[in-house]
Amino acid sequence: MNSTLSALTFKKHSLSKLLTATFATAATLGAMTTTLTVDAATLVENVKGYTLNESGKLITFKNLVIDEGKVVALDIDKDNTPVDSTIDGKGKVMLPGLIDAHGHLLGLGANLLEVDLRESSSAQDAAKTVAEYAFANGQQAWITGRGWNQELWSDRAFPTAADLDKVISDRPVALARVDSHATWVNSKAMEIAGITKDTPSPAGGEIIKDADGNPTGVFIDNASQLIEAHLPKASNAIYEQQLHAAGEHLLANGVTSMHDAGIDRDVYDFYLKEAVEGDLPVRIYAMVSATDPELSTMLGNGTIRDKDDFLYIRSVKAYGDGALGSRGAALLEPYSDAPHQHGLLLTQPEDMTQLFTTVIGAGFQLNYHAIGDKANHVALNEFETTFKSIGGSELRNRIEHAQVIAPDDLARFSSLKVLPSMQPTHATSDKNMAEDRLGKDRMKGAYAWKTLLDSGIALPLGSDFPVELANPFYGLHAAVTRQDRNNQPVKGWYAHEALTIEQAFKGFTLDAAYAGHMEDTLGTLTPGKWADFILVDQDIFTIDAKDIWKTEVHATYVAGEEVFSK
Template identity: 60%
Template sequence: NASNLLNEYLPKTSEATLKSQLDAAGKQLLSEGITSVHDAGIGIPTYNYYQKRVAEHTLPIRIYPMIGAYSPAMIEMLNAGHIQDQYDWLSIKSVKVYGDGALGSRGAALLKPYSDEPHNSGLLVTREADLKPLFDLILGKGFQLNYHAIGDRANRLALNQFSDSFSKVGGQHLRNRVEHAQVINIDDIPRFKTLNIIPAMQPTHATSDMNMAEDRVGALRLKGAYAWQTFLKQGTPVAFGSDFPVELSNPFFGLHAAVTRQDRSNNPDKGWIPEEAVTVIQAFRGFTLDAAYAAHQEAILGGLTPGKWADFILVDLDIFTVSPKDIWKTQVLETWIAGEKRFQK
């Protein structure tokens, strides 16, 4: 938040820079077999630039951007309504709200203090008092609300406010999301299903965090942490992603982490909290159909069935038969979007 004080004094990003950034990112993602991304938090320059590129038919991949709640132009973007192009390259109908910090830096907001820092319970990036007007505004405008929550306190605040706002302004049908949903009090997990909240989770976070997570929150709180299988068993769809550029964007790294709960050196031996591992089919669905569902796009994306866009990839390994420890080694040979080849190795 402190860095925001400097933003108005920094040079504005030029269109040439936006072009080089988007083209470079698109090239990288296509080489990894990614045909569509959810861009979690944009301001007005990117909002306008994406629309310029889609009008020119030059977006490198499909993009589902979330308006950043931090943007001074948020109201202006909300009042413009949903943005949707006819070929489904760009869909703007959601907002990213920032709840707390990260677990590693002890910034995730916890109900009780950190196990390894007893005077600290984390922090809120958006004040609790600001949640109600913000949720009511966004949901009242008919925009999906995606709330960043890593700690159990931030997750509970989100669930409480969703419940309150649904009773006041509606919006429960919007497939609202909690981004990350990493450490959750086990009593709160069923509320995701009751409130129709989708946990949008990143499998590589578990394997990146496993070396410090128990130090931070202790063994008891880990029972509701990175709980992919628990969510699936209660009938809650889980949208999987990578959180790039915080983590690497390669989806096969994520598929591997989801199935094995191990890093790419096969550690720990039987996986970290292995009861929360998912099957290859479950992981694959999380990165495809359920991710599309979390963007209201399951009728057009996320599978190879009649009526959907022909977005598909060719790979060198069969991830459904290869040893799970080797899934991350998968190489993409070709990437196609809407029946047109966009990448060839």
Template identity: 70%
Template sequence: MRKTLIFLTLIFAAFSLNAATLINNVKGYTLNPEGNLVTFSSLLIDQGKVKALDPESSPVEAEIIDGNGHVMLPGLIDAHGHLLGLGDNLLKVDLRNTSSEKEAAQAVAEYALGKAHLDWITGRGWNQELWSDRAFPKKSSLDKLNIDKPIWLIRVDGHAGWANSKALELAGVTKSTRAPAGGEIIRDAQGNPTGVLIDNAMSLIEKHLPHESANVMHAQLRAAGEHLLSQGITSMHDAGIGHKVYTFYLAKAVEEKLPLRVYAMVSATDPQLDQILERGNIIDPQGMLVIRSVKAYGDGALGSRGAALLKPYSDAQHQHGLLLTPKDDMPTLFNKVIGAGFQLNYHAIGDKANRLALDQFEQTFKMAGGKDLRNRIEHAQVIAIRDLPRFAELGVLPSMQPTHATSDKNMAEDRVGKERIKGAYAWQTLLKSGVRVPLGSDFPVELANPFYGLHAAVTRQDRDNQPVKGWYPEEALTLEQAFKGFTLDAAYAAHMEEEIGTLTPGKWADFILVDQDIFNISEKDIWKTQVLQTWIAGKEVFKRPQQ
């Protein structure tokens, strides 16, 4: 019997909801329960929920707000992100836009100035694939900065880290150190660590990082929340939290201080996983916090050649990638999580990791059931052609991120070759097979702006309109399909389609006002959309300052 804890009910009973509000003079778009696009010009809100679209009348006491002809959309949902990771990224050195190893090191040097209070210098965002030499960075470029502190810089995808000699020394990583299973220590010709550690080897450094306090997490939450609300995101799926964050989120929910709706996935590697499963699902009646899923880790990322492939990498014939969860451990993990009534969301990027996940889902469903939990494969990035129909057959949702395709287009085919790329980033093929495709960004790996994701989904181009005809454009989505992926299908992937995802009477009044009509402009301009206002449960939570 599945256990569900709704212990927040009494605490949230006093949650203050707005009285009736009528917002008129808008150009509104939403989806109906069948997923078809509908339009409206006014929205009536009562007790934080949608009362009616285009009502014939409104309560006498209703507050009337002029929408000034702006476009209204349902609040957008990011089906895969890292909330505190984004906050951390916003508070630390950002290497996303660096064009070389030297420039990245210089950014670290500038950040370190005036940071005498920090024990470590940390950051994220470097991507050697965007540098001219496309080579992994080295500790020597950080050592030259003469910063007498350990330095640890996470690659943009979160699957590799770059350390200086001080950090390696502190962690005891030397020529004789063996990488843990599912990890790799990059070495020079003499076998010495160069400073880059991949996937599970990152733990050799990270276990020495200062522990994050509640104050730090609060600052991260505040920074991430403000940013996401400004981008029109009213709900997000947090892909992998430990027990400390689990407890932190519960406290923030009780205090009514979660800035947006959070559907949190418990990390499968957390030492307290069994206790969390025993407590059962956490479902807040106000929908601000739901914890009923587990995030497991199948492999690494394509950019660092950590994605597990059935055959060797096309540009590195000696490498097959890394399995972060050994195949033999998968049955126990799947059966335990699904048997506890938790949705299992499995990170799989390479075709081998995806096949192993699909195989194990199939076996677990036969033995223990659980197909109704709407289990997911996170990323589902490179899939063997014969495995594509299996998502629909098994009812496993491919949770995908459109901007990954436009970010990876310069290296993905190099990694997997012309044949395997046919099963990569296959959004349209998967939709046509009959499965829903929830969409997100994987922030802070990618930028959180959902209009960047909508643009990438329908054009298969970057924001410089490259390539001209789109990258494998046959896999592009229509705008309505992409819109559904960021609204109704993302809500469905969280078992929340009856509460959010559309502006349907009875659902929470989560919506945004934007500055242009995305359904009546050139597709190449979708990414330029600016959010003017963001509302959650009938309450304005963000308003863009007037220029």
């Protein structure tokens, strides 16, 4: 598909305005003209407003004016400024629409539409939930779902195919772990995939086998692809269901923009179609998957930015290692609780140079998934080598997660201008197992938000939904308290790495916009930017920090139009 599309008329998601849609390559973007039919200026008044200014300083306001979907002014003299309509904020707190800098949009939609195992208390409990779902969905050829986490079960052991076979053996079952770095299946699924004791583990993956060499039913990282290759292929109809389920959920939680961490060619084309038709419910900064066979074609199309900022494609998501919970995160030294394991590198070292030079050489931002200290170390090394060879540090390249970092590598993020894109709720979810995996010494560079921020680098924040829950107030709470929502541990988990509420708020607004090259139009409620805002029930800047997660969104506006109300 050519990245510059001819002008098309469409209806803008839920808004009642006709716009002229144009996509453009970055080279032609500045020369675009915009045709826009708008309502007259609107005053939003009677609010307790907070935003950052362009310098990142927190400011307050009592009203703002919107015209053509963008903020015109803050704190106007209402008696001397004519407007054509007024929205009464009813004394609510107004915040910019929050930006999740790392999520999986259609994955969230699928999670909302499939069996959810997040609350399961054991493998048997999870299997019971699967059986109930299968009974209610007899038409589904495959039973799929996600959310199991053996670290929350009393035995902390991986589940087995036998656990599922007891309740469903006639249809294949494939269940992603909460972090998507492992897949649990029943015997029927392994039969369909042709998995036997003789099937070798692929590079960057592991088929868990028992003492006799038989596959147990759990597939780690790249091994999951042996199962996924046999799942029913998604269609646009399925994508649409997932998109709108996820969109409704995000808007209800105050998220108006998100960075989609890894899309393949089919989703790339689907997003283009939805943008042209005006059906994207939230703003999407999309990262093309580095493993897609058509990566070169998508890079060749150039960067794509919808003039109304509902779709921006100028980055690539690459995959360095697995996750800590499944012991797939690549570590420099062995796991403390499994001395024979170092984790897995999903992109092999010999392939990194070509990947980095190809992506960065094409002018695309490279966003590299790295959780373990080894994966972070080799990524930073490769960024440094690439910058010396071909440049590209200005692209705001990122390491996604940046979860466990060797202390000597912490300052390199700032010196190399590589952004650590981090997810606060990962820390509060991992606190029960991280020390077991790493030992206390390696915790010095783990979940080190404040250390990284203090080094002088922007800190975009997100949730990694549906790995974690998508509610951004959970992330703000975790960032400030270093506690879970039960206020544990009492003094916070490695509390010296906690952020202030202003720093965390910046991570979910201006820093997230910056990480997506969109700070020119998003991230603050300042003149010239899109009027994406939310009205919430409490003041996150003045309440007790332990209550931040309880914040409820009463209304969400995108480009000045209400898209959710409670």
